[in-house]
Amino acid sequence: MTSLRVGACLSLTGPYARFGVQAAVGLDAWRRLDGGAEVLLEDDGGDRARVPAALRTLAGRCDLLLGPYSTGLTRTAVAVIGESAGLLWNHGGAGDDVQAAAPGHVVSVLTPASRYAEPFLHVLAHRDAPRPLCIVTGVGSFARQVGAGARFRAGELGIEVLEEPHGREWDLLCAGSFEEDVAAVTRARGEERPPRMICAVAAGVREFGDVVAAPEGVHGVAQWFPGRAAAVDLGPTEADLLDACAALTGGTPDYPGVQAAAAAALAVHCARAGGGVDRETLWAVAAALDCATLFGRFRIDPVTGLQTGHDTVLVRWTADGLGR
Incomplete structure (x- = not known):
């Protein structure tokens, strides 16, 4: 197969630029290592209204399509791709509803939002004396799905979930946008009786330590962290x-950056293994895979495309920075 053209719709500017730029770097690094593919980017500016045009531009120039970062932007991308004959490699939308919204058209590499908090909940459940957990979510659908999944799993594990601590010892889980999580953590740490343990989705990236004073002890949730892959x-x-x-x-x-690189690696593997870039060929190869990439395990539901094999990673801030 000749050189493959991989197109990615990313937020190189706008509210998700901190993540879109990282994805672009990851794709550039992957391209240099692959040696048999080109990468073309379209900036969606973090604006849902720009996603359809960006995707259609890429579809006319590329063999393989990667979606944007953020569940909201990916939802728009999925709606576009679901009306076409194409297939989208989803590296940036963790929402369960988004991953399963267009069966046969979307292959997801991320742990779904409903399972995001599982590693933190397992730590809480295995302590000698579990404390009540307060779950604070942002306004977006991703945040709501993380919160709903965490509440359900906490119930299964016997963890009491409270709306307010009411003077009791408590733990905190935050799931929102980066800015919402930073605000929630800062507010909670300023309480007269702050939470004993804090976990925030935003604390899974290094920029959290640049904007939160003394982040030591705060846990984060990441889709990947160095040293995990074998x-x-x-x-x-x-x-x-x-x-x-x-x-x-x-x-x-x-x-x-790593999840974007993994999505590109999977996309070109499926094209090369199947000998084509049409949707049916790519889907058939992807649906049959159960494999390990640098991002971790990859396995999808063969009907919906929902990611079932990958798990999130619990990380923790120390005096030396972000670690496991």
């Missing part, structure tokens, strides 16, 4: 991608 079945190794990213930026990427 052997890979397809695509670059974690070490190779990290080296390539370091050559581009001088630093280590957060999970938005």
